[in-house]
Amino acid sequence: MKRNGLIIVVLIGMMIACSPSTKLTNSWLDPSLTPETIEPFKRVLVIARVKDETTNRIIEDKIVAKIKTPAMPSYTMLLPSDTNTKMVDEKLRNQGFDGLIAMRLTEVNETLNYQQGSGGYYGGYYGGYYRGRPGGYYGYYGTPGYYTEDRTFNVETSIFSLKTGKLMWTGSTATLNPTSLDQSLDEIIYAIRTELIKKGLIKE
Numbered sequence: 001m002k003r004n005g006l007i008i009v010v011l012i013g014m015m016i017a018c019s020p021s022t023k024l025t026n027s028w029l030d031p032s033l034t035p036e037t038i039e040p041f042k043r044v045l046v047i048a049r050v051k052d053e054t055t056n057r058i059i060e061d062k063i064v065a066k067i068k069t070p071a072m073p074s075y076t077m078l079l080p081s082d083t084n085t086k087m088v089d090e091k092l093r094n095q096g097f098d099g100l101i102a103m104r105l106t107e108v109n110e111t112l113n114y115q116q117g118s119g120g121y122y123g124g125y126y127g128g129y130y131r132g133r134p135g136g137y138y139g140y141y142g143t144p145g146y147y148t149e150d151r152t153f154n155v156e157t158s159i160f161s162l163k164t165g166k167l168m169w170t171g172s173t174a175t176l177n178p179t180s181l182d183q184s185l186d187e188i189i190y191a192i193r194t195e196l197i198k199k200g201l202i203k204e
Contacts, residue, residue, distance in 0.1 A: 021178065022187035025154070027171035027195050035200035041099035044071040045092055047078075049104040050155065055181065059103060062185050069099070093162050100160040103188075106172070109152045152176050153184075157192055159201075171195055 044067065048059035053075075060073035077095075082088045092100070158170040173191050178184040196202045 020187045020190070022173050022175040022184060022191055024191040024195055025172045025174050027169065027199075029169050029199050029201070030166065033168060033201070038201060041069045043095075043097045044069050044099040044101055045074055045077060045097050046071055047074040047100065047102045049102075051105065058181065059185060062182070063101060063103070063189065066189050067101075071101075072097075089162055089165065098161065098163045100162055101157065102160070103155060103157045106154045106156045109154065111150045111152070113148050113150060115148055150177055153178060155188060157188070169196065169199070169201060 046060045046063045048056040048063070050056060050059055057073065057075050060075060064071045064073055077092070078088065082091070153175045154172060155175070156170065156172050159168045160166070161168050171192060173188050175184050175187065193202070
């Protein structure tokens with residue numbers, strides 16, 4: 001392979017490796033909201049229910065650190081006994097919260113994919129005789145096909161107004177074969193932020 005051909009292959013590999021594995025699959029915005037009527041939140045509570053308690057805390061801290069609005073992770077505010085939605089909302093409003101961001105894992109899809117092999121047969125003359133006839137050699141070159149398993153994690157993120165008690169926006173993201181919690185969170189946050197900017201809920 002020529003040098004420039006090798007460079008192209010390397011660049012393509014880098015592009016594939018760096019491409020985000022998280023995509024926004026769908027979203028919904030309260031049709032009554034417009035950039036003119038949206039009031040910025042003063043204080044937001046962040047709730048994550050994705051995996052175990054440790055992971056949930058990491059996610060909440062990450063989101064709090066990423067958003068510009070003053071925010072608090074739910075593990076610092078809520079108790080296991082806080083199960084009544086109306087009472088919790090009232091408790092939060094009394095403490096100055098007017099917004100809520102909730103993230104939860106909705107499902108994990110597993111798919112089995114077959115990767116086609118590559119190659120072919122080669123033939124050649126070895127210059128000898130086999131039972132009085134010219135002999136040849138034949139063989140197969142390349143790689144055989146194989147199966148791979150993909151796992152897609154679907155996460156739903158919703159934004160509520162504690163002032164009105166209504167859902168303002170909700171969206172679903174799909175992350176293919178996540179290898180790093182930190183990277184996956186960055187991709188989810190980026191996908192959501194891009195959509196909210198497009199919808200006019202937040203500014204760049």
